[in-house]
Amino acid sequence: FDHNKVTVVYVLGGPGAGKGTQCTKLSEDFDFCHLSAGDLLRAEQNRDGSQYGELIRTCIREGSIVPKEVTSKLLENAMAAEIQSRSGHRWPDGQGRFLIDGFPRKMDQALLFDEVVCPASLVIHFTTTEDVMLERLLERGKTSGREDDNIDSIRKRFRTYYEQTMPVIEHYSSLGKLEEIDSSKSIDTVYQETSVIIRKLLS
Ligand code: UP5
Numbered sequence: 001f002d003h004n005k006v007t008v009v010y011v012l013g014g015p016g017a018g019k020g021t022q023c024t025k026l027s028e029d030f031d032f033c034h035l036s037a038g039d040l041l042r043a044e045q046n047r048d049g050s051q052y053g054e055l056i057r058t059c060i061r062e063g064s065i066v067p068k069e070v071t072s073k074l075l076e077n078a079m080a081a082e083i084q085s086r087s088g089h090r091w092p093d094g095q096g097r098f099l100i101d102g103f104p105r106k107m108d109q110a111l112l113f114d115e116v117v118c119p120a121s122l123v124i125h126f127t128t129t130e131d132v133m134l135e136r137l138l139e140r141g142k143t144s145g146r147e148d149d150n151i152d153s154i155r156k157r158f159r160t161y162y163e164q165t166m167p168v169i170e171h172y173s174s175l176g177k178l179e180e181i182d183s184s185k186s187i188d189t190v191y192q193e194t195s196v197i198i199r200k201l202l203s
């Protein structure tokens with residue numbers, strides 16, 4: 001993608017921090033396309049004929065990271081499809097704005113995507129406590145049907161976040177691209193703070 005035309009924002013945060021909730025609201029107000037890496041992986045897992053179904057299922061249940069090539073390719077394909085479908089009406093020719101939710105969550109993914117697909121302009125990190133995240137996920141787990149919304153998988157997801165994703169956050173902080181937002185507060189308060197940052201990026 002042409003970095004001068006395509007804007008990429010990575011949205012990170014622990015499991016249940018509120019990435020998906022905030023991205024959905026932002027994509028309604030700012031004409032961003034919201035791509036959740038986890039949602040793309042779950043769709044691929046359930047796609048007939050996918051060679052990665054079992055691998056993805058195991059990684060998601062274990063809270064571990066699917067090999068970087070798989071996720072990077074799913075994102076790249078989804079971005080290309082979206083640019084094609086919005087081009088000429090919602091987005092001027094070849095342009096695009098993407099919120100990439102829950103990716104990159106490991107250093108090798110970050111380096112690959114920035115180099116091969118498109119570097120991010122900004123990285124938003126939603127921070128809150130483990131207690132808050134746990135409570136949200138257990139509550140959501142009552143109805144979500146997600147195979148990883150159970151206490152065993154949640155513990156493993158927390159661990160992966162500390163061990164693999166925190167180095168990614170530090171990497172973008174050292175590049176001066178990081179904005180941190182406390183997502184312990186209400187959905188609306190978090191959204192207010194997040195939209196200020198997005199407005200600044202687009203101005
Ligand atoms: N909620 C949200 N905000 C709230 C607020 N401010 N106040 C009160 N409640 C709030 O929110 C979670 C719940 O909390 C919801 O019920 C919401 O209403 C409420 P949500 O917005 O869904 O949080 P989110 O951060 O998106 O949580 P999610 O569970 O999706 O995060 P994960 O990072 O764990 O999940 P993801 O889908 O990104 O990844 C799943 C798995 O896929 C990973 O564990 C991994 O195995 C795999 N994966 C890869 O291998 N590679 C990748 O690159 C990405 C994923």
Ligand code: MG
Nearest residue numbers: 019020036038
């Ligand atoms: Mg999510």
